[in-house]
Amino acid sequence: MKDEQIAELLYQALETEIGGVQVYTTALRCAENEDLKEEWEKYLEQTENHVTIMENVLTKLELDPNAETPGRQVVRTIGEALVESMELALAEGEPGAAQLAAAEAVVLAETKDHQNWHLIGEVSKNSRGDVAKILKEAYDEVEHEEDEHYYHTKGWARELWMESLGMKAVLPPPEEVKKVDTAIDAARAEQARTKMASSK
Ligand SMILES: [Fe+2]
Ligand SMILES: [Fe+2]
Numbered sequence: 001m002k003d004e005q006i007a008e009l010l011y012q013a014l015e016t017e018i019g020g021v022q023v024y025t026t027a028l029r030c031a032e033n034e035d036l037k038e039e040w041e042k043y044l045e046q047t048e049n050h051v052t053i054m055e056n057v058l059t060k061l062e063l064d065p066n067a068e069t070p071g072r073q074v075v076r077t078i079g080e081a082l083v084e085s086m087e088l089a090l091a092e093g094e095p096g097a098a099q100l101a102a103a104e105a106v107v108l109a110e111t112k113d114h115q116n117w118h119l120i121g122e123v124s125k126n127s128r129g130d131v132a133k134i135l136k137e138a139y140d141e142v143e144h145e146e147d148e149h150y151y152h153t154k155g156w157a158r159e160l161w162m163e164s165l166g167m168k169a170v171l172p173p174p175e176e177v178k179k180v181d182t183a184i185d186a187a188r189a190e191q192a193r194t195k196m197a198s199s200k
Contacts, residue, residue: 006123006131007063008071013116014054015072016109019079020047023109026086030102032095035172036156040106043153046145050113053138060134075112082109096164103157107150114150117143147181155180155189168197 024044031037058065082105089101121143124135155173163169174180174189174196 015075027102030098
């Protein structure tokens with residue numbers, strides 16, 4: 001494996017978590033649904049903890065958490081754009097619009113976050129010694145939370161859109177009710193929603 005690219009992944013992962021804190025802080029100003037607010041408050045807290053975990057990982061690997069990389073700047077720019085997208089929707093003031101924009105911003109942010117942690121897991125499996133141990137420890141602590149962030153928020157974005165279109169929505173989404181944490185269960189939950197929506 002290429003050490004330099006492993007460092008790049010870890011820097012991007014840290015930057016994604018830092019951006020994630022900003023994304024959730026702004027998303028919470030957009031949220032109207034009480035269950036969603038509660039969910040995102042929990043995810044904000046977990047994301048703040050992920051920042052600390054990633055800083056510790058980098059330090060333990062003798063990498064400077066403040067080092068700048070071109071890839072890190074790309075990640076930061078996207079995070080800032082996601083925050084700006086929510087600010088725009090908030091400024092428009094249409095009821096529900098900012099909440100929808102926020103759900104989509106969180107899905108986009110969590111898509112990268114989820115992939116980062118999947119890759120960190122792959123690197124740890126294919127490494128030896130300290131690198132393997134340090135990455136595995138962090139992965140075991142964080143990965144299951146990332147599954148929840150990603151799959152559950154995807155469910156929220158879909159159902160909030162359904163509701164806004166005047167169609168039957170399942171709220172909170174089945175992904176959350178069924179505590180989905182794998183791609184296969186997410187697909188099942190999405191399939192089951194049609195039945196749940198029509199039986200309402
Ligand atoms: Fe995270
Ligand atoms: Fe996350």
